[in-house]
Amino acid sequence: MSEILVIGHRNPDTDSICAALAYADFKHRTGLRNVVAARCGEVNERTQFVLRSFNVPAPMFVADVSPKVRDVMQSNVISVPPRTTAVEALAVMDERNIRVLPVLDHDRRCLGLLSVFKASKFLFPSPNRIFDSRRVVASMRSLARTLTAKMICAFEPDREEDLVLMVGAMKAASFASRLPNYAPEKILVVVGDREDIQRLAVDGRVRAIVVTGGLDISPEIRELAKRNEVTLLLCPHDSATTAMLCRAAITVDHVLRQDFLTFRADERLREVQAVAAESSFQAFPVLDDDDRVVGMLSKSDFLKKVDRRLILVDHNELSQAVHGADQVEILEIIDHHRIGAFSTSQPILFRNEPVGSTSTIIADGYCRYGVPLTPSIAGLLLAGLVSDTLNLTSPTTTKRDAEVLSWLEEKAGVNAAEFTAKLFNSGSVLVSQPPERAITTDCKEYLEDGRRFSVAQIEELGFDVFWKSQPAIRQALEDYRIANGYLFSALFVTDVGAQSSLLLLAGPEKLIEAVKYPEAAPGVFELAGIVSRKKQLLPYLTETLHHVISTGLL
Secondary structure, three states: OOOEEEEEEEEOHHHHHHHHHHHHHHHOOOOOOOOOEEEEOOOOHHHHHHHHHHHOOOOEEEOOOOHHHHHHHHHOOOOOOOOEEEEEEEEEHHHOOOOOEEEOOOOOEEEEEEEEHHHHHHHHHOOHHHHHHHHEEEHHHHHHHHHOOEEHHHHHHHOEEEEEEOOOOOOHHHHHHHHHHHHHHHEEEOOOOOHHHHHHHOOOOOOOOEEEOOOOOOHHHHHHHHHOOEEEOOOOOOOHHHHHHHOOOOEEEHHHHHOOOOOOOOOOOOHHHHHHHOOOOOEEEOOOOOEEEEEEEEHHHOOOOOOOEEEEEEEOHHOOOOOOOHHHOOOOOOOOOOOOOOOOOOOOEEEEEEOOOHHHHHHHHHHOOOOOHHHHHHHHHHHHHHHHOOOOOOOOOOHHHHHHHHHHHHHHHHHHHHHHHHHHOOOOHHHHHOOHHOOOOEEEEEEEEEEEEEEEEEEEOHHHHHHHHHHHHHHHHHHHHHHHHHEEEEEEEOOOOEEEEEEEOOHHHHHHHOOOOOOEEEEEEEOOOOOOHHHHHHHHHHHHHHHHOOOOOO
């Protein structure tokens, strides 16, 4: 059974992390055992304070949920070493019903691929290469192994040789006349119990003689073979079978295909599928970072369904979701933001309520259904609620938020006002992070009228740190906008004590000029009494964008 990930948005804030942890606990307690809390961004300093306060580890990090090669590859790799004989390799392929076999060295690095097609081209050469049907490339030991033959006597049994096969199925005179056609040290004779042929071959000092049918070899021939250094093998098969098997004694390193195509286990399946479809290969080795084979991917593997599912919390727009969310099944969405452009292939549970935090909605579920709530989970939900509502002072706050917070204080044994003060004193993002990271700690992407833009929010106690770092923050915001191709990027810095904010904009001059709030510095606006990105700032920015577009300024 695959895991179901409960996951918040990119660049998660405290409410997003706490909601993921709490809802995973809620689903687990209501019977869904394979659910796991996850995150797709770093945990900021204040959220770390929350997790430490309630002794809860951060959700596991998942950067991308799109189907990967590792999700469908065959991880139990059937392979052979390079000195395996063709007949042994083909037996493995037949037994395991596979058409392509990787040949690996002792470090599990792929030397090439053996296919039935490639092997059959060697074993059954075309009519224009008829002489190749008599070519045997093998050592005496691999030949004996292939033929299940007994070595009566052997000389240099491990030396690999390129031999010419002769079958002694003729009169002795005819055989004697043909022997001089080839160098004796290159001749491999297959013969039955015809002692006259055996003697001619031994006297001619051929490289080896295979006596077929399991028939006895006379002591005289045995002694003569030893004296003339002729390898003598006793094979249980008939002459026709033996002659055919001799060719299959070749080791696979001679018949493998070395121009193979490989993939990495963490590559996205969608990206490699087109490459694989255009390839003539039927299977592809999958490598790790050290180029060791960790799996095999066949074309039929692309038909497998990747059983990965998501529950989204604190967002409902794919532009804000973990990478690859559009390629997997989404089971539920629990959120309190605007409903963005989103569609699913089948009905899902979508709970979206106009309250101050996602944590409020999840806490309400515990309360409504009588699900046991531990003090640590109650503490997380309290932290998520006061973080998003600025302890019920944000304009997004509702009566339900206040009711739920009172209930959570009792369950967690925590005073919300005292905890809020500790939370916002636990660290300044602008102090603890460089500008390029500070502007993305709680950043969301939006799409409006075909234009993409981002809005990040930082909550501080006072604006002193912002003004000291303003030039570097401005440059970082502009760099971030350009790097992501946004029309504009906004940074919303909120003083949670004074319940006021500053807005820094990076983007087209016409858009910046259209902002009607007082300008404290070029591109920096004072937003007195504005503290909510969701309910106050975002509607204003989208309205301003509509105005600029409709008047032809953009």
